[in-house]
Amino acid sequence: MSSALTDLFPHPIVQAPMAGGVSVPQLAAAVCEAGGLGFLAAGYKTADGMYQEIKQLRSLTGGPFGVNLFMPQPEYPGASTGSTRAANAAPPAGALEMYAHQLAGEAAWYETELxxxxxxxxxxxxxxxxxxxDNPVPVVSFHFxxxxxxxxxxxxxxxxxxxxxxxxxxxALAVERAGADAVIAQGVEAGGHxxxxRDIPEADGSGTGLLSLVAQVRETVDIPIVAAGGIMRGSxxxxxxxxGASAAQxxxxxxxxxxxxxxxxxxxxxxxxxxxxxxxxxxxSGRPARGLVNRFVREHGPYAPAAYPEIHxxxxxxxxxAAKAGDPQGMALWAGQGHRMARDVPAGQLVEVLVAELEEARAALSAGGGLR
Structure with a gap:
């Protein structure tokens, strides 16, 4: 489906905005220069920090790019109506304090404060x-x-x-009714948050797989869909x-x-x-996020309350x-389900490889073959 969005960049490949210092201007620029849509992540940055990265990115590429924003959160993420907690209610009394007490041993181990x-x-x-x-960019996306x-x-x-x-x-229907130009359909396979x-603790782990989600969203809305979640190959x-997606993130x-x-x-x-x-x-962070299972996840995941961004x-x-100590067992190793398929190649080359794989897969489909 051609749209104002996909007409911006030659290849239907969007580099996801990954907060926490991953989506730097150099990465976004390399993707833009290769014909994809590069993204900066404004999450956890100051407004000035975001602006400085935008300026840096513009000095590296003349191509269109995007900036991602986190939506403000209600006082506390709540459970669904009819649950033991009303919507937007706080976690059980003392849950955050109890979790902080549990993490005291981690603070002592890493010789830092919570x-x-x-x-x-x-x-x-x-x-x-x-x-x-005041300083418009080609694309802005929103999360949460x-x-x-x-x-x-x-x-x-x-x-x-x-x-x-x-x-x-x-x-997705709420996104369309609000007037957004496109929706990012994020499957449960996706890495990160x-x-x-709404953060519904009772629904933890019950998300929909990407292919099913894209099909459902395609039958629900008329705006373009960008598919996200575990995508590692052109096929x-x-x-x-x-x-039914117009592009992949x-x-x-x-x-x-x-x-x-x-x-x-x-x-x-x-x-x-x-x-x-x-x-x-x-x-x-207190919100569901997909990452590699390490010691921290095993020991603390079952006890973390639904309290974002407090736990973050x-x-x-x-x-x-943990990062300073060189200990990945205490780091947030965000990753999608396809992480073992990661390729250590330059970002621009990765876009080229993905496009070649996409074209090969489309040719196979046209010839009556299957996706490989």
Whole structure:
């Protein structure tokens, strides 16, 4: 499906915005120069930090690119109606304090302090929006909810196309009704945080696989779909496009590239046999996020309450100290289910390889063969 979005870049490949220092300007520029859509991640950055990265990216490429924003969170992510906790209610009394007590041993081990869980809930959202309206970029995407129609309309008037992540067909419909230009259909296979609009603890691990999700969303909305979740090969891009997507968003596939800002230990862990699987966990942030199963996930995941971003702030010094100590067992090793298929090649070359694989898969389909 041709759209204003996909007409921006030659190849239907979007580099996922990965917060935490992974999606650096060098990575986004390499993807843009190769004909894909590179993305910067504004999550966990200050508004000025975001602006400086945009300036740097513009100095590296003249191609279109995107910036991703985290939506502000309600006072506490809540459970679904009819559960033991009302929507947007706090976790059980003392749950955050109990988790902090459990993490005290980690702080002692890494010789650091736990972070302040009350370090902020909105991620500087309004200030970042002001910057993006004053200095428009080609594309802005949103995670963890749907912005208001006023915000989407203001970005459109500024010449910016908008995308919003959805993890269900119902969420995709909300995205369309709000007036976004496209929806990112994120399957449960995706690495990093699930972009659910409401954090429902009872639904942990019950997400929909990408191919099924794309098909459901295609039957629900008329706006273009960008498919995301576990995509590592061109044949998978062909599959999601056959299911109704206009483009594919890849994160883990680009995480391993030399241009990625990911820690070297994180890159190595993607294909290390020691990390046999991934799991959705609240251990590091309080929101479901898929990562490689390491010691921290095994020991703390079952006890982490639904409290984002409080737990993200609480564990930030631990994750930083573990990386400094060279200990991947204490790091958040975000990765999608296809992590073992990661390729250590330059980002631009990876785009070229993916395009060649996509064309080969399409030719096979046209000839009556199957996807390989």
């Amino acid at each position: 972070g302040d869980p009350d370090s902020g809930r909105d991620d500087g959202y309004e200030t970042k929006l002001t910057v993006l309206l 909810g749907v912005p208001s129609r006023d915000v989407l309309d203001a970005l459109r008037r500024a010449g910016t196309l908008t995308l919003v992540t959805a993890t269900t067909a119902e969420e 699930q972009g659910t609009h 998978q891009i062909a599959a999601v496009m056959a299911a 890849l994160g883990t596939a680009f995480l391993a590239t030399p241009e990625s800002g990911a820690n070297a230990l994180h890159k190595q862990a993607l294909t290390d046999p020691l990390y046999a699987r991934t799991e959705l966990t609240r251990a590091f 702030h609480l564990t930030a010094p631990l994750r930083k100290a």
